[in-house]
Amino acid sequence: MLAWVVASFALQSALQLAFAPEAVGAISVSRFRGRNAKIAPKVFIIDMFDSEGDAWNGIPEFNVLEHNITIPGFSSLFPQAHCTKDGSICQLVTGEAEINAASTITALVHSPVFDLKETYFFIAGIAGISPKVGTLGSATFAQFAVQVALQFEFDAREKPANFSTGYVPQGSTSPDEFPQSLYGTEVFAVNDNLRQLAIKMAKTGKLFDDAPSQAYRANYANNSAFAAGAAPPSVVACDTATSDVFWTGDLLGAAFENTTKLFTNGSATYCTTQQEDNATLEALLRGALTGLVDFARVIVMRTASDFDRPFDGQSPAANLFDSGDPGFEISIQNIAAAGVPVVTGIVKEWTSTFKKGIKPTSYIGDIFGTLGGTPSFGPGSIFGGKKAPTKRSLRRRGVRSVVRSV
Numbered sequence: 012m013l014a015w016v017v018a019s020f021a022l023q024s025a026l027q028l029a030f031a032p033e034a035v036g037a038i039s040v041s042r043f044r045g046r047n048a049k050i051a052p053k054v055f056i057i058d059m060f061d062s063e064g065d066a067w068n069g070i071p072e073f074n075v076l077e078h079n080i081t082i083p084g085f086s087s088l089f090p091q092a093h094c095t096k097d098g099s100i101c102q103l104v105t106g107e108a109e110i111n112a113a114s115t116i117t118a119l120v121h122s123p124v125f126d127l128k129e130t131y132f133f134i135a136g137i138a139g140i141s142p143k144v145g146t147l148g149s150a151t152f153a154q155f156a157v158q159v160a161l162q163f164e165f166d167a168r169e170k171p172a173n174f175s176t177g178y179v180p181q182g183s184t185s186p187d188e189f190p191q192s193l194y195g196t197e198v199f200a201v202n203d204n205l206r207q208l209a210i211k212m213a214k215t216g217k218l219f220d221d222a223p224s225q226a227y228r229a230n231y232a233n234n235s236a237f238a239a240g241a242a243p244p245s246v247v248a249c250d251t252a253t254s255d256v257f258w259t260g261d262l263l264g265a266a267f268e269n270t271t272k273l274f275t276n277g278s279a280t281y282c283t284t285q286q287e288d289n290a291t292l293e294a295l296l297r298g299a300l301t302g303l304v305d306f307a308r309v310i311v312m313r314t315a316s317d318f319d320r321p322f323d324g325q326s327p328a329a330n331l332f333d334s335g336d337p338g339f340e341i342s343i344q345n346i347a348a349a350g351v352p353v354v355t356g357i358v359k360e361w362t363s364t365f366k367k368g369i370k371p372t373s374y375i376g377d378i379f380g381t382l383g384g385t386p387s388f389g390p391g392s393i394f395g396g397k398k399a400p401t402k403r404s405l406r407r408r409g410v411r412s413v414v415r416s417v
């Protein structure tokens with residue numbers, strides 16, 4: 012912090028010099044590095060598209076538009092990282108879906124501009140939500156992220172008649188059989204102790220609600236399974252499902268609820284639906300493997316903008332196409348309502364609590380056990396409980412590989 016203040020003036024001109032749009036390149040970056048003044052944010056906010064990013068602008072607590080820094084490898088639509096003047100809080104927009112999320116976060120993790128070893132990564136986006144667990148405007152915090160569509164898929168019109176869904180785990184021959192072939196990104200677990208602290212801080216914020224959301228959620232009130240969907244928005248601990256495909260409807264909702272349980276051996280509660288989190292987590296996990304980031308410092312928050320399935324009597328198409336997106340506005344507002352207390356809480360209690368980290372007491376990492384330890388889901392560590400070696404590629408045994416072409 013002190014070093015930052017001292018370096019601030021020099022840094023500001025270095026930033027302008029090195030990261031003027033026309034000066035992004037190897038020479039500028041190495042000149043910047045030569046000054047040995049990396050930005051070490053306490054919190055890095057990760058958004059996925061422009062409205063989520065805009066949620067942080069114009070708030071009284073902090074201003075992430077004080078420094079704009081072009082980072083090679085970011086999306087062409089969102090080429091810059093945004094930071095407060097003191098560098099303690101930064102924010103970026105990845106672009107949507109898994110490829111954009113993985114690419115941008117990989118570029119961030121390996122950028123010479125930042126020192127991210129002590130940084131808290133705060134995924135803060137909107138999502139669909141299951142009316143069984145939450146409602147429009149709810150702010151959810153996940154422990155597990157499941158890549159639910161990483162499966163075989165039949166069009167439902169051609170699936171075997173006795174299958175409950177057209178999705179079948181890879182390498183398996185029925186929808187309820189644990190995947191026999193794993194790619195490693197199927198499930199991530201983040202630090203639950205940190206999640207509980209984040210939930211406590213988020214609860215000090217006041218969530219927005221509005222009349223269009225209230226009117227829409229009232230439709231869910233006559234089905235007791237959807238009681239949470241009919242109730243006012245709140246802060247909820249529940250897990251998130253990632254897919255490039257924006258799925259919708261009762262059957263896919265139920266199928267991916269089942270997949271979430273299956274892939275996590277019953278640990279996760281499916282509630283939100285989004286298109287990026289496992290990709291972001293994979294890029295962070297790879298950074299953690301070489302010590303560039305600390306995977307125990309990841310928070311996954313999603314505020315709900317829409318329901319993943321219709322209310323009774325409504326068609327899935329009407330829920331997707333004709334609802335008028337009543338929850339969108341409060342979901343964006345609630346990113347800041349729930350998220351600002353998390354960000355300012357981490358910064359305020361940095362010295363007393365967060366600098367040294369929040370020790371996880373349950374497994375964190377992926378389904379392979381890449382960071383060491385034994386996953387509470389999947390077939391167990393493929394690295395014998397140790398951290399993955401970084402010197403050779405390890406061929407996995409005992410799993411049937413699934414190869415698309417060749």
Ligand SMILES: *[C@@H]1O[C@H](CO)[C@@H](O)[C@H](O)[C@H]1NC(C)=O
Nearest residue numbers: 075076077078079080091093
């Ligand atoms: C940073 O970029 C935003 C637009 O994304 C702009 O409004 C703001 O003024 C810029 N900040 C600086 C310091 O140039």
Ligand SMILES: *[C@@H]1O[C@H](CO)[C@@H](O)[C@H](O)[C@H]1NC(C)=O
Nearest residue numbers: 171173174175184185186187
């Ligand atoms: C579906 O039927 C086939 C053929 O009878 C059987 O082998 C398979 O186990 C069944 N699968 C499920 C999921 O019931």
Ligand SMILES: *[C@@H]1O[C@H](CO)[C@@H](O)[C@H](O)[C@H]1NC(C)=O
Nearest residue numbers: 155156157158196197198199
């Ligand atoms: C996605 O990430 C979540 C952690 O947020 C994890 O629980 C889940 O298993 C991951 N899914 C896949 C398919 O990687």
Ligand SMILES: *[C@@H]1O[C@H](CO)[C@@H](O)[C@H](O)[C@H]1NC(C)=O
Nearest residue numbers: 229230231233322323324325
């Ligand atoms: C529940 O309410 C919706 C409209 O709000 C209606 O279409 C549906 O028929 C109702 N279902 C039952 C079981 O009453």
Ligand SMILES: *[C@@H]1O[C@H](CO)[C@@H](O)[C@H](O)[C@H]1NC(C)=O
Nearest residue numbers: 175176186262263265266269
């Ligand atoms: C989900 O799993 C339950 C219990 O195994 C099963 O009855 C149901 O058909 C499954 N739903 C879908 C859509 O796969």
Ligand SMILES: *[C@@H]1O[C@H](CO)[C@@H](O)[C@H](O)[C@H]1NC(C)=O
Nearest residue numbers: 189276386387388389390391
């Ligand atoms: C998870 O379930 C699979 C399939 O039943 C099983 O092979 C695996 O051992 C289970 N993992 C854990 C950690 O219980």
